Amino acid sequence: MTMTILRTGPLTVLKDEGRPGHAGQGVAPSGAVDRSAYARANALAGNPRGTAALECTLGGLRVRCDVPATLVLTGTDAVLTVDGVRTAVEQVVEVPAGAVVAVTVPRRGLRSYLAVRGGFAVPAVLGSRSTDQLAGMGPPRPAVGDTLPIGPPPAAGDPVEPPPGVPDDAPLEVDLGPRDDWFTAAAIETLLSAEFTVSPASDSVGLRLAGPVLARARTEELPSEGVVRGAVQVPPDGHPIIFQADHPVTGGYPVIAVLTPAAADRAAQARPGARLRFAVAPA
Structure with a gap:
C-alpha cells in the first residue's frame, strides 16, 4: 500500500x-x-x-x-x-x-x-x-x-471538531512574559496596539515580523533559556520573531509574550505580507 x-x-x-x-x-x-x-x-x-x-x-x-x-x-x-x-x-x-x-x-x-x-x-x-x-x-x-x-486502515478515528470561528483579522492572543519586564512600558503598549507585517524571511522555524521597534528596558545579555512554540522573541534590532513548530530548544533573546495554542495555529497560516496584531488572552 x-x-x-x-x-x-x-x-x-x-x-x-x-x-x-x-x-x-x-x-x-x-x-x-x-x-x-x-x-x-x-x-x-x-x-x-x-x-x-x-x-x-x-x-x-x-x-x-x-x-x-x-x-x-x-x-x-x-x-x-x-x-x-x-x-x-x-x-x-x-x-x-x-x-x-x-x-x-x-x-x-x-x-x-x-x-x-x-x-x-x-x-x-x-x-x-x-x-x-x-x-x-x-x-x-x-x-x-x-x-x-500507507499503514493499515484503523478501526476508528477521533471525533471531528469543527474549526473555531475566528475572523482572519482578529488579533493573535498572547500571554505576556516570561521576560516582558525586559521591555519598556511603551514597548508593551506597542506590541498590543500596533500592526506587524510577516517578512518573506519566515519559515516553519519562525515568523519574522516587520513593524515598530520594541525597545528594551534592560540591555544586558540574557543567558539562553528554553523556548516553546508561539514564543515571541525580540532580538537586539527590536523586531519580534514568533517561534513556530521547528523552533530551537533554547533562545538567547528575551521573550516578551507567548501565543496561545490556538493563536499559534492561526500564525502558522500567515503568508509573507500578512498583517498581524496581538492582544492579551482572557484570563
Whole structure:
C-alpha cells in the first residue's frame, strides 16, 4: 500500500504531533505547524491521534495512489483534484487505485494537511514521523518518484471538531512574559496596539515580523533559556520573531509574550505580507 510522489510543490514534509520530551537531549518537539488543521485532517480521514500526514506549503503537491485510498485535505481553502476533477473543501474523498491527486494553490492560508486513512507508515525517529527542518531530524523531505508506505486502515478515528470561528483579522492572543519586564512600558503598549507585517524571511522555524521597534528596558545579555512554540522573541534590532513548530530548544533573546495554542495555529497560516496584531488572552 503506497502513494507515489509526482510533484512536491514549493515545500512538502511529513508531520505528526512531534517528539516532545527530548529537550534535555537538545531535540525540539517539532510536529505540525498548524496543530488543529493537522488533527482535523486525521479525524476526518478516520485516523487516531498522532498519525503521520503530509504538510504542504502553498499547494502544488501531486501524487498517485497506488491502491484505493481515503484522503482529506484541511488547513487552507485549497482543494483536492482527482484525475483533474475538483472536490469540495475538506471533503473526504475515496480515490481509486491509479488515480492522480493534486492539491490546488490556496487563495487563503499557507499550509494544507493531506491525510490518508491508515497514515504514512515511514520509520519513526525518537517516536515521531515529523520532519524537523531546523535540526534535520526525522524523515527526509519527499522527492519526486518517492513511494510513501500507507499503514493499515484503523478501526476508528477521533471525533471531528469543527474549526473555531475566528475572523482572519482578529488579533493573535498572547500571554505576556516570561521576560516582558525586559521591555519598556511603551514597548508593551506597542506590541498590543500596533500592526506587524510577516517578512518573506519566515519559515516553519519562525515568523519574522516587520513593524515598530520594541525597545528594551534592560540591555544586558540574557543567558539562553528554553523556548516553546508561539514564543515571541525580540532580538537586539527590536523586531519580534514568533517561534513556530521547528523552533530551537533554547533562545538567547528575551521573550516578551507567548501565543496561545490556538493563536499559534492561526500564525502558522500567515503568508509573507500578512498583517498581524496581538492582544492579551482572557484570563
